Amino acid sequence: MTDATAVLPPVTAAVAAAALDLLPARLRKRVDGAVAKAAGWPVEPHPDGVLVRVADDTAVTLRVTAGIVAADDHAVCSCLLAPACLHRAAVLSSAPLAMDAPLATEEVKEEEKEEERQESGEHDGRSGERAGAGSPPVVGEAALTPVQSTALDALRDAVTAVLVAGIAGSGAVHRAELLHAAHSARLAGLHRPAATAVRIARLLAEARSDDPAFRLSTLSTELAELLDLVRRPAEALSPARRSYRPEGPLRLYGLFTEPVVTASGYAGATVYALAPDGTLRTVSDVAPGGPERALQASGTPVPGGCALPLRELGDGGGVILTAPTVSPDGRIGGGGQVRSVRAGGAGWYETPLAALWERPPAGQLAAALRRLSEPADTRAAGGDLLFLDGMCAEAGFAVSGGPTLRLSAPDERPELPYAENLRLLAGRPGLALRLIARVVPDRPDRVHVLAASWTGHDGESVRADLGLRRLHRSDIPAVPVPVPAPAPAGAGGTGGAGGAAPAVSVPAAPPALPVELDLLRRAVDRAVAGGRAVTAVSADGELPRRLRTVGLTAGAELVRSLAEAAADRRHDVLGRLLPADPRGFALAWLAAAVYASAAAESLLLAAWTPDMPAAN
Numbered sequence: 001m002t003d004a005t006a007v008l009p010p011v012t013a014a015v016a017a018a019a020l021d022l023l024p025a026r027l028r029k030r031v032d033g034a035v036a037k038a039a040g041w042p043v044e045p046h047p048d049g050v051l052v053r054v055a056d057d058t059a060v061t062l063r064v065t066a067g068i069v070a071a072d073d074h075a076v077c078s079c080l081l082a083p084a085c086l087h088r089a090a091v092l093s094s095a096p097l098a099m100d101a102p103l104a105t106e107e108v109k110e111e112e113k114e115e116e117r118q119e120s121g122e123h124d125g126r127s128g129e130r131a132g133a134g135s136p137p138v139v140g141e142a143a144l145t146p147v148q149s150t151a152l153d154a155l156r157d158a159v160t161a162v163l164v165a166g167i168a169g170s171g172a173v174h175r176a177e178l179l180h181a182a183h184s185a186r187l188a189g190l191h192r193p194a195a196t197a198v199r200i201a202r203l204l205a206e207a208r209s210d211d212p213a214f215r216l217s218t219l220s221t222e223l224a225e226l227l228d229l230v231r232r233p234a235e236a237l238s239p240a241r242r243s244y245r246p247e248g249p250l251r252l253y254g255l256f257t258e259p260v261v262t263a264s265g266y267a268g269a270t271v272y273a274l275a276p277d278g279t280l281r282t283v284s285d286v287a288p289g290g291p292e293r294a295l296q297a298s299g300t301p302v303p304g305g306c307a308l309p310l311r312e313l314g315d316g317g318g319v320i321l322t323a324p325t326v327s328p329d330g331r332i333g334g335g336g337q338v339r340s341v342r343a344g345g346a347g348w349y350e351t352p353l354a355a356l357w358e359r360p361p362a363g364q365l366a367a368a369l370r371r372l373s374e375p376a377d378t379r380a381a382g383g384d385l386l387f388l389d390g391m392c393a394e395a396g397f398a399v400s401g402g403p404t405l406r407l408s409a410p411d412e413r414p415e416l417p418y419a420e421n422l423r424l425l426a427g428r429p430g431l432a433l434r435l436i437a438r439v440v441p442d443r444p445d446r447v448h449v450l451a452a453s454w455t456g457h458d459g460e461s462v463r464a465d466l467g468l469r470r471l472h473r474s475d476i477p478a479v480p481v482p483v484p485a486p487a488p489a490g491a492g493g494t495g496g497a498g499g500a501a502p503a504v505s506v507p508a509a510p511p512a513l514p515v516e517l518d519l520l521r522r523a524v525d526r527a528v529a530g531g532r533a534v535t536a537v538s539a540d541g542e543l544p545r546r547l548r549t550v551g552l553t554a555g556a557e558l559v560r561s562l563a564e565a566a567a568d569r570r571h572d573v574l575g576r577l578l579p580a581d582p583r584g585f586a587l588a589w590l591a592a593a594v595y596a597s598a599a600a601e602s603l604l605l606a607a608w609t610p611d612m613p614a615a616n
Contacts, residue, residue: 006043006050008091009062010098010265010288011069013198017179018072019092020172022084032171034090039209041091049074052091060091067288068098093172096265097179097202099286144233151188154181155197156230160586162200163223166531167207167216175201192375193229193236196222212412216525217442223528224593225375227586235375244325244333251276252283252321253346253353256436256451257314259294259416259467260286268297269468271314272382272436274353280382281330283310291415298468303332304340314465318345330381347461348434348453356387357434361402362608364388368439369601384438386447392431396445396510403444403511403608410438410448410467417470422449424471431476441597442521444604445510511607513600516546520555521596523562524589532566532585539563555599558592565589 020031042053049063054077063074069092077088144152158181162170182197200222206214229236252273261267268286275281285300287293298311302319313319320343325333346353364386371383390399398404407426409418425433433454437447449466456462457477464471523543527535541563544556565588569580 006045007265007290008043008052008095009050009064009067009069011062011075011092011095012098013179013201014183015069015072015075016092016095016097017176017183019075019083019089020176021180023086023089024084027084027086027089028173030086031089031093031173034086035093035172035208038090038094054079054087058087060087062091062095064288069095070098089172093175097198097205099262099266144237145188148188148190148237151181151185151190152193152230152233152236155185155190155193155226156583157181159197159200159223159226159230160582162204163227163528163586163589164532164580164582166527166534167204167219167529168534169531170204171208175204178204190236192238193226196226196229200226216529217521220525220528220593221597224590224597227590228594238375244327244331244335246335246337247324247326250281250321250324250326250332251343252281252313252319254313254315254317254319255280255348255353255356256463257298257311257465257468258450259291259298259411260284261291261294261411261413261416265289267291267293269294269300269310271302271310272385273313273319274356276352278352278355279330280380280385281326281332282381283313283332285310291413294416295468302340303334304338306340306342308340308342311465311468313345315463316345316347318343329379348463349461357389359387361386361388361399362605365439365608366605369441369605372439372441385450386435386437386439388435388437388447390433390435392426392429392433394429397426397433397435405510406446407435407437407449408440408443408446410450416467418449418467421452421464421466421469421471424473424476425452425454428476428478441604442600444513444600444607511604513603513607514550514552516543516550516552517555517596517599517603519543520547520552520559520592521600523559524593524596527562527566527589532580532582535562535566535585535589539566552599555592555595558588558595562588562592 020028023031038052044051044053046061049061049069052060052062054060058077058079060075060077062069063076065071065074069075072083075088075092076082077085077091079085079087082088158174158178162174162178165174178197178201182194182201185191185194185197200219203214203219203222205211207216207219252275255272255274257269257271259267260270265288266286267289268284270282270284270286273281273283283302285297287297289296298314299309302308302310302313302321303324304319304321306319308317308319320341321332322339323335323337325335325338327333348354348357368384368386371379388397388399388402390397390402392398393404396404396406407422409422412419425431431454433452435447435449435453436451437449440446440448451463451465453461453463454476456475462475464475519540520543523535523540526538530538539562540559544560547553547556547559562585565581565585568584
């Protein structure tokens with residue numbers, strides 16, 4: 001009997017790509033149509049995995065290990081053409097891509113075991129060759145081996161083909177070629193570009209399936225990162241794996257808990273906590289599953305045996321860890337040596353957490369943007385978070401010492417209560433809030449809100465993780481709309497212990513970027529969506545002039561160059577059409593994308609800085 005709750009498990013990039021390799025040319029042309037049909041094939045639970053019912057006499061069986069399909073022989077079709085059949089390829093192409101290995105629970109455990117062996121002196125016999133735990137390999141002058149050069153060229157060709165074709169033209173074959181290139185790059189030690197390529201393939205699958213979580217701007221960012229990486233061997237050679245290293249006793253003060261739901265079929269919860277040195281740490285439980293697993297995972301105990309659930313740590317709890325393993329980006333592992341005991345926590349208006357809200361909003365934004373400019377694999381935990389005080393007003397959320405912003409949901413899945421909770425909070429003009437939010441680099445008028453605190457009916461401070469706790473009207477006191485007194489620019493204050501309203505001024509509307517820059521960003525994203533052909537026919541001849549009018553002269557030149565590269569189909573001396581130059585188009589697009597991102601960040605900072613008018 002079909003179980004409507006059964007879903008396709010995540011599949012490794014290598015398995016997904018290999019399935020298409022087996023197909024003869026005549027079947028490869030039909031893959032996209034088969035993938036569309038596969039969305040309607042019933043999925044049933046099966047011992048050690050799932051069974052996809054293609055027809056009465058045909059089925060594809062997927063066997064999982066640690067929650068994922070990790071080997072070619074774990075995907076079997078019952079038809080006569082198997083394994084070189086369209087059914088098997090369509091199912092594997094429809095399945096979500098497994099997360100990168102460093103995030104998988106079992107591999108994290110293996111990494112931690114290896115770290116423990118190294119720390120205890122269990123060498124492999126090669127005296128003097130062992131680097132310190134977590135030390136990056138020496139790449140010298142970043143000279144690539146022949147194998148690495150070939151792998152990097154394959155990645156460049158694959159991502160360029162995706163950009164030239166656009167989302168509309170990038171089907172299962174384009175995705176498979178990208179995954180193949182990623183697999184070869186990983187084997188060659190090019191971990192960072194390989195991981196970025198897999199993320200791009202995952203985003204392409206989201207776009208093709210109309211996944212509501214898909215964001216075109218995110219795909220543009222990832223494409224730009226990969227195109228940039230393949231041009232810089234030193235960056236391409238840098239390690240991407242998270243290396244967990246033992247640390248001494250660690251005291252943590254819980255801040256909040258964030259649900260994690262990914263398009264790759266993983267879900268769970270992550271707690272952000274503050275260490276005594278002022279850095280943020282995270283403790284996570286993420287594994288294969290759907291949105292319902294996020295609430296379940298929030299009840300997982302903190303590693304070490306103290307029986308403190310993650311959500312209680314995030315809701316003002318505290319813990320002391322002994323012999324924890326910590327990655328360079330602040331993730332705490334669950335190695336066998338770690339021990340934990342409960343400890344006193346702190347409120348958001350108490351030491352040491354209150355200090356997070358004492359920094360000027362513009363300074364926090366600048367730090368968050370710097371963090372986002374770093375490679376995705378090396379970003380410190382919580383570096384993109386903003387800690388904001390302010391008041392709900394008709395125009396939006398007036399930040400103390402900053403702009404008026406719109407409060408936006410980081411995830412709009414109906415299973416997560418973000419959007420509903422934010423509507424309730426924003427519908428209380430005059431309500432003072434203390435927020436933890438995440439910056440939205442391309443939207444200066446809003447932030448993604450993760451957690452909030454306000455004064456409840458009894459005068460006590462209320463704190464809520466907005467992605468896990470579903471609020472009701474009775475949770476939020478009705479407050480009269482005050483007439484805000486003008487406050488000097490930069491005026492702030494962390495509020496009282498009960499969450500008293502900070503002094504804020506209320507600008508008329510949230511800040512906005514210049515219309516011309518927004519048009520440039522749209523042109524960059526339109527190229528990703530439609531590819532080279534759409535870029536050529538939809539080039540706006542007026543945009544360069546408009547960009548020059550507002551002083552964005554470099555942007556005007558880059559737009560012109562992008563249009564020329566898209567339309568460039570020159571002829572030889574005999575009048576024959578020369579082949580298109582896909583790499584030239586990709587480089588022109590990369591230059592425009594990098595400029596648009598840098599200009600947006602610069603103007604966003606100006607919009608958030610007191611005494612400086614927002615761009616309009």
